Amino acid sequence: xxxxxxxxxxxxxxxxxxxxxxxxxxxxxxxxxxxxxxxxxxxxxxxxxxxxxxxxxxxxxxxxxxxxxxxxxxxxxxxxxxxxxxxxxxxxxxxxxxxxxxxxxxxxxxxxxxxxxxxxxxxxxxxxxxxxxxxxxxxxxxxxxxxxxxxxxxxxxxxxxxxxxxxxxxxxxxxxxxxxxxxxxxxxx
Numbered sequence: 001x002x003x004x005x006x007x008x009x010x011x012x013x014x015x016x017x018x019x020x021x022x023x024x025x026x027x028x029x030x031x032x033x034x035x036x037x038x039x040x041x042x043x044x045x046x047x048x049x050x051x052x053x054x055x056x057x058x059x060x061x062x063x064x065x066x067x068x069x070x071x072x073x074x075x076x077x078x079x080x081x082x083x084x085x086x087x088x089x090x091x092x093x094x095x096x097x098x099x100x101x102x103x104x105x106x107x108x109x110x111x112x113x114x115x116x117x118x119x120x121x122x123x124x125x126x127x128x129x130x131x132x133x134x135x136x137x138x139x140x141x142x143x144x145x146x147x148x149x150x151x152x153x154x155x156x157x158x159x160x161x162x163x164x165x166x167x168x169x170x171x172x173x174x175x176x177x178x179x180x181x182x183x184x185x186x187x188x189x
Contacts, residue, residue: 003030019043040119046081047111047122049091050177053077053103055130055137059157059181060099063172064150074153074167075175078123091126099152100140103128114176125177161186 008027015022025037053060053076062077079094081087088105095101106129111122130137142152155163161182164174 050076050078053128055132058154061153062150073173087124097143100142103130
């Protein structure tokens with residue numbers, strides 16, 4: 001049986017909120033059969049950034065309550081990219097807002113999809129080095145929005161896997177990007 005290139009025929013909005021829109025997608029699959037798919041899309045432009053921020057052998061993480069999962073999760077500091085904002089500018093802004101830290105960007109990935117079966121959201125991973133000797137990084141103060149309530153965590157990279165296992169046993173959820181980071185560290189060893 002020959003295969004065709006799947007093609008999206010149309011997208012129909014079923015519900016649109018402030019941040020997300022629920023769609024039904026009609027498409028032709030590789031076997032030339034018309035199918036439908038349900039997914040959500042962001043209503044904002046620019047995607048998101050997640051910061052892999054380090055300082056003197058430590059990784060900066062955040063613990064925050066996420067309503068969709070109904071629980072606290074350990075994750076990289078992250079946020080939405082504002083319209084016409086670069087990943088670098090967004091990452092530095094979000095790092096300051098969520099953790100109080102300032103830093104130097106050392107790398108930016110291409111946008112990646114973390115759940116393409118459910119959403120079109122992309123995230124660029126931005127590596128940032130924090131100089132803990134700078135005055136502004138000695139006692140950082142997050143600048144959170146009213147809707148944000150998070151705890152900043154400084155975790156020794158060498159103890160990261162054990163820390164995450166302990167937090168998981170204590171009931172926190174662990175973000176897939178963070179666990180992938182840990183797996184990458186362990187893979188190279």
